[in-house]
Amino acid sequence: MGKGQRRKRNKVKAKQRSKLPAGPTSVNDLPDELLEAVLLNLGSPLHLIRAAATCRRWRRAVAGAGFLACCRALHGAPPVAGRYYVTDMLPPNATGRWGRPARKRPAAFVPSSPAVVDAGHFSLDFLYAPPVEGDRPRRMYMYDNRSSRIRRSQSREIVDSRGSLLLLTSTPWWESIDPRRWSPDFIVCEPVSRRYQGIARPADLSHLPLLGAFLLDGVGTCAGDAMSNFRVLSVLYERSRWRYQFCTPRACVFTPGSDGGWRICWHAMNDDDVEVPDIERSHFAGRAARKVYWGMETSSLLVLDESTLKFSLLAFPAPMQLPNRRISFRVIGGVDGGDTVRVVRLDGDDLEVFCQLPDSGEWVIERSISLRDATANLPGWEYWFFRLPASIVAADNTSVVLTPGEKTWLFSVDLETMEVENEHVRNRDVGPSYPCALPWPPVLQACVNHGDATGRRRHRTAPRSAGAAGVML
Structure with a gap:
């Protein structure tokens, strides 16, 4: 073969090699900017946590503070992982001895998606210390001086939730007989990460009755750690010195941190002549x-x-001036939250939903339904139901749980469609429920660095991710 033919053949082979397809590409070939854009389009924080568990590069991308801030701004707050259901020991239209509120059993967590969320990671057992030998049953409610936890305390009760945090009361057994007669101590905890903080009641106001306790957002940015970015609002009643059946409400706010503590706000009523009834009638x-x-x-x-x-x-x-009793009246928000205010009221066996017009402030009926007619086809219905006034058991922005006065028979009404049903988990127990979300931002600590000694050591010793602990990866 001549030299010219060999050159021509080599050129043909080189040309053929240049036309061969390149090797298969994957997501690993994406630059960091495009990878973050792909991860930002994951619609659920659960998917984001699973993506972070895929490899070190993906975890580094997700763990970045800028990425998490952009993700929350794009998708909003993380969805509710489940609800803590608190069961009252008495029917909704009954009270305890001497008019006390109904005592409640320990809360049970029900995940919103059992196939995704592991309910075991939302247990509150880390707040309680097991009994020791020699403990007497009547001493189980006392404070354990050797630990910050309390042994099997039934005086603890969930009173509010916000995001991934829960607010619980913590009182000794002699004060838990009637929890509204004293200002209690509090505990703020995050069930998924098993962190908690005890909050002592205001020392100067411990003798005042408690009207309500609530969790508020902290004063910092929403991207901070939840356990250091919250506030506790405690509302107390100060009895009048001259008229025993009337009181003045007081608001106290607790802020965590070295510069925090209780701040007592002595704002009086807008009208000094207005008197508020006693706590027993509120x-x-x-x-x-x-x-x-x-x-x-x-x-x-x-x-x-x-x-x-x-x-x-x-x-x-x-048209709305009916007695605002506990069993027949609730104030709720709109389906999407915001500044919408609605009122759910029972008038006989009719359930009415009022809304306030944003422009004029006028109250108008948004929806109404006859409970007797709407529930006639539900399992367990009896013909003698609703001869007595019905009772509202619980209500949120989307639904209300009710029962007839003759018997505790729970059913719920969807406030958007006004359809009734009694198969949902919210219809199983008499009592309120408190939503709980996964922590945000998730604590992604393992395998973030590029394989250095620090990263390897953190991988061996760091606890499980707070986000990953709440899901089954």
Whole structure:
């Protein structure tokens, strides 16, 4: 073969090699900017946590503070992982001895998606110390001086939740006989990461009755750690020296940190001539649009603005002026939250939903339904139901749980479609429920660095990710 033919053949082979397809590409060939763009489009924090467990590079991308801030701004707060259901020991239209509120059993966590969320990681057993030998049953409620935890304390009760945090009361057994007669101690905890902080009651106001306790957002940015970015609002009653059956509400706010502590706000009522009934005739009615409402079995409501910590009275128009009793009245927000305020009220066997027009402030009926007719086809219905007034067991922005007065038979009404059903988990127990979300931002500590000694040591010793601990990866 001549030299010219060999050159021509080599050129043909080189040309053929240049036309061969390149090797297979994968997501690992994406630059960091495009990889972050792909991860930002994951719609669920659960998917994001699983992506972070794939490899070190993906975990480094997700663990970046800028990435997590952009993810929350794009998708909003993480979804609710489940709810803690608290069961009352008495029917909804009954009270304890001497008019006390019904005692509650320990809360049970029910995941919103059992196939994804492991309910075991939301247990509150880390708050309790096991009994030791020699403990007497009647001493089980006492404080354990050797530990910050309390042995099998049944005086603890969930009173509020916000994001991934829970707010619980913590009182000795002699004060838990009637929890509204004393200002209790509190515990703020994050079940998934098993962290908690005890909060002692205000020393100067420990003798005042408790009207309600609530979790508020912290004063910092929403991207901070939840256990260091919260506030506790405690609302107390100060009895009048001259008229025993009337009181003045007081608001106290606790802020964590070295510069934190209790701040007592002595804001009086807007009208000095207005008197608030005693605590025995008041009840928590709901929260909406950053305000807290209490019914007083009159045509007016006690309102606390969470931003200004000032109290005021709200009077309804004539068509809504019915007694604001605990069993027949609730204040809720809109389906998407925001500044919408709605009122759920029972008038006989009719359930009515009122909303306030944003422009004029006028209250109008949004929806109504006859409970007797709507529940006739539900399992367990009896013909003699609703001869007595029905009772509201619990209510949120999307649904309300009710029962007839003749018997505890729970069913719920969807406030958007006004459809009734009694198969949902919320219809199993008498009592409130408290939503709980996964921690945000997730604590991604392992395998973040590029394989250096620090990263390897952290991989061996660091605890499981707070986000990954709440899901089954």
